[in-house]
Amino acid sequence: MDLEPRTAPGDPGLTASVITGESGFPRSVLRDRHPELLARVLDGVPWPPEVRLALNGLAEEIEGPILPLSDTYGDAAQWAEWAAPYLGRSWYEVPFLWAENYFYRKLLGATGWFAPGPWQGVDPFGPQKEAELAGAAVRAELEALDGLAGLGLNELLLAALWGNRADLGFQLQRPTVDDETPATSGLIADDRAALLALLPRADRLVLVTDNIGRELLPDLVLADRLLSARPGTTVALHVKPSPYFTSDATPTDVLRTLRRMAEGPAAAVEMVERLRDFIGEGRLAVVTHPFYVAPLTFAEAPAGLQKAYAEADLTVLKGDLNYRRLVGDVEWPATTPFASVTAYWPGRVAALRTLKSDVLVGVDAARLAELDASGPGWRVSGEYAVVQLAG
Numbered sequence: 086m087d088l089e090p091r092t093a094p095g096d097p098g099l100t101a102s103v104i105t106g107e108s109g110f111p112r113s114v115l116r117d118r119h120p121e122l123l124a125r126v127l128d129g130v131p132w133p134p135e136v137r138l139a140l141n142g143l144a145e146e147i148e149g150p151i152l153p154l155s156d157t158y159g160d161a162a163q164w165a166e167w168a169a170p171y172l173g174r175s176w177y178e179v180p181f182l183w184a185e186n187y188f189y190r191k192l193l194g195a196t197g198w199f200a201p202g203p204w205q206g207v208d209p210f211g212p213q214k215e216a217e218l219a220g221a222a223v224r225a226e227l228e229a230l231d232g233l234a235g236l237g238l239n240e241l242l243l244a245a246l247w248g249n250r251a252d253l254g255f256q257l258q259r260p261t262v263d264d265e266t267p268a269t270s271g272l273i274a275d276d277r278a279a280l281l282a283l284l285p286r287a288d289r290l291v292l293v294t295d296n297i298g299r300e301l302l303p304d305l306v307l308a309d310r311l312l313s314a315r316p317g318t319t320v321a322l323h324v325k326p327s328p329y330f331t332s333d334a335t336p337t338d339v340l341r342t343l344r345r346m347a348e349g350p351a352a353a354v355e356m357v358e359r360l361r362d363f364i365g366e367g368r369l370a371v372v373t374h375p376f377y378v379a380p381l382t383f384a385e386a387p388a389g390l391q392k393a394y395a396e397a398d399l400t401v402l403k404g405d406l407n408y409r410r411l412v413g414d415v416e417w418p419a420t421t422p423f424a425s426v427t428a429y430w431p432g433r434v435a436a437l438r439t440l441k442s443d444v445l446v447g448v449d450a451a452r453l454a455e456l457d458a459s460g461p462g463w464r465v466s467g468e469y470a471v472v473q474l475a476g
């Protein structure tokens with residue numbers, strides 16, 4: 086990932102700059118959200134002195150120049166290559182997507198996630214994820230499963246979409262975000278009709294998930310509905326191989342979620358039994374890949390994943406970060422057609438994303454003018470969303 090302007094894959098006449106951390110929202114993430122996240126990680130687990138030292142060191146480092154990784158485990162050699170052009174530079178002047186990925190990789194290195202020893206595999210965001218799963222919002226969602234039979238695919242799709250607003254990193258900055266936004270008034274690009282026609286016919290669905298808790302639950306509900314409707318359907322749930330962006334789901338988190346569902350109420354228990362059967366039959370697969378925690382866009386996805394996307398009838402990408410990786414973390418004019426920036430996708434792709442960062446395409450000019458006139462901040466407030474489809 087470099088700083089050269091990008092050309093739209095489906096429109097060679099269109100180029101735009103890569104987003105860095107120098108201003109606006111990215112700056113606030115690097116300056117405010119990352120230190121706050123480190124403080125929470127320090128607080129959440131009784132770390133030994135060497136981990137505390139390393140986490141405090143990272144908190145200092147992000148105010149100065151970018152330094153090499155201080156561990157040699159896992160993907161460290163690959164990261165040394167990715168980091169080479171940026172070492173010694175400020176975190177703010179390199180591609181924002183790269184800087185965030187490097188921060189999370191360094192955070193995991195600091196906590197001993199990779200190193201053989203007692204802290205290996207201890208999720209630094211575990212306490213925050215557990216609190217989310219044990220909290221009132223998840224309980225309310227589970228209780229709502231009793232009324233599930235009355236809901237159509239449209240409602241389930243909207244639940245999966247708005248569940249994305251609940252990521253734990255986002256809540257660091259928007260703790261008061263409410264749940265009052267009507268499900269459709271905040272939709273500023275809406276390909277639901279085409280998507281709803283496709284979903285029930287998709288034999289092979291890839292669902293690239295995002296956050297645990299209030300987002301993963303409706304994703305599982307949607308998967309359950311599609312799998313229950315037709316015996317030929319398969320769903321591959323793509324999750325992160327390691328903790329990432331605070332609340333992104335890993336295989337362990339899928340299991341944690343199933344365990345939480347198994348605690349009830351009755352409709353959740355029934356659903357978890359079905360989901361377990363689907364997993365056992367190979368119809369619901371949990372898939373992971375190192376690409377999902379790499380500082381790369383989907384245009385740079387490795388061949389194996391490209392093949393999986395090409396073979397699927399539909400790939401659904403959840404969330405803000407997957408959207409940034411899909412269209413490139415680039416300052417496209419927001420009226421750029423979604424298809425122009427996703428033309429490289431080897432199949433059919435849909436994005437279900439609430440807006441929590443500046444990147445945006447596929448919005449009608451009149452709606453854009455209206456939103457811009459409404460004041461600053463609408464692109465990052467989580468109050469607006471897109472459902473987009475291409476291919």
Ligand SMILES: O=P(O)(O)OC[C@@]1(O)O[C@H](CO)[C@@H](O)[C@@H]1O
Binds near residue numbers: 295330404409
């Ligand atoms: O992918 P998600 O969970 O929807 O959102 C991830 C996010 O909260 O993290 C980034 C800032 O760190 C932004 O892209 C976005 O706001």
